[in-house]
Amino acid sequence: MHKRTGRDYLKLAVFLLFVAGAAYLLLFTPTGAMFRTTEGRKALIANLDTLVQSSGVLGPVVFVLIYAVGVLFLPATPFTIAGAVIFGKFYGMLYNLAADLIGASISFFLGRYFLHGVARGFLETRMPWLERKAAEDGFSVIFYLRIFWFPFIVLNYAAGATRILFRDYFLGSALGLLPAVLLSTYFVGAMKEVLATYRRPADLLTFDLLFPVLLLVISFFLPTLIKRLRKDRGLLPPGGQP
Template identity: 30%
Template sequence: MRRAGLVVLALLVVALAVVAQLADIPDGAGLRELVRTAGPAAPVVFLAVCAFGTAVFFPKPVLATAAGLLFGVGWGSVLAIAGFTAGAMIAFTVARMLGRDAIAGWMGERLKVVEEVFARRGVEATLVVRLLPIVPFALANYGAGVTSVRGRDFAVGTALGLVPSTVLAAVLGDALSDLGSPRSIVALSIWAVLAVAGLWWGRSLVKAARVDT
């Protein structure tokens, strides 16, 4: 039964990723029009779109950019972060229910060190993952569910880790669509700094866990 749950989880993640690639996903303009038609309920609709979209591999930068354009940097960032965190928790909960028990029995020595980091310092470990742009956001949500990180720590770490990238996307809009523009250079530079900081922080956590064990 444990292995069956893990197989179902793997198939679910692959299926969602494939559908996200093949589906006709609306661009920023289409998303903004969809939310505008909701009228006064637009913030609630947008939050729900962010939550559901996050769980099904909808491109997060599109949603973060739309948040800034629709609601302004401040309010838009709050809505996006809340929606992304809710979606992350949906994916986390699904993975925890289906795959955690199976994974726990297959831990090698290196993975046990990572497990120790997530168990003892879940907020920091989650923050590190969020600072690394090379780790797909949606995939990290499902992956975290099979670790020993507490749900509360994962939620807090996710919300805090989303602040830099979400605010940056809301401020700079679609700057990354023009890689030669000054705005895109600023965005890429900041993301590079965050990635380096995440790598350094992650190595420090792993070293500390090895010393403790």
């Protein structure tokens, strides 16, 4: 069993200071207001658009880097919307997914470095089944939690604190995030195109808008469907978890 050391607790203290700083930034600064209010989010998108346009051919790289660093401690949704507005529904999908995965990977390694030492001892003594599940079936754990819309930032750091292999974490994240990122980006990009030529309410009844909405609704029921299929095939015990 892993024995916690003073170094482990020091790392935890540093991480908690980081969390406190992120909370202060989000709740009490003008930057945080960009994520809390509608007007703030509009300003964020406008500022990102200006920066991307002024960066020329490096604009997409600049956007992905800002997005990836931002989601270490800030909500991903405003960045996702910005990607769709700035780059459109197709390129926006690509850049948003890339940024999500880069940010999720960085968070994972930060969680592994700062939290694993303390968390390991706790999991081994209090929740050995979770630690074992993470080590043996990390891909499924991450995939299902992503599909279940588990909080993005929380899962990124929590996964790093367990024994999940990075390979399993990355692949599970890539496949689990794909539906939500593609649907939300496509919908926002399509909405931007429709509003540019909007004349009457009937203009909203287009395939580009209705199709992603339908898929988004279906995605909310997808976890339950997958769980039922696994249970029917004997992959889950009655009342078991994915």
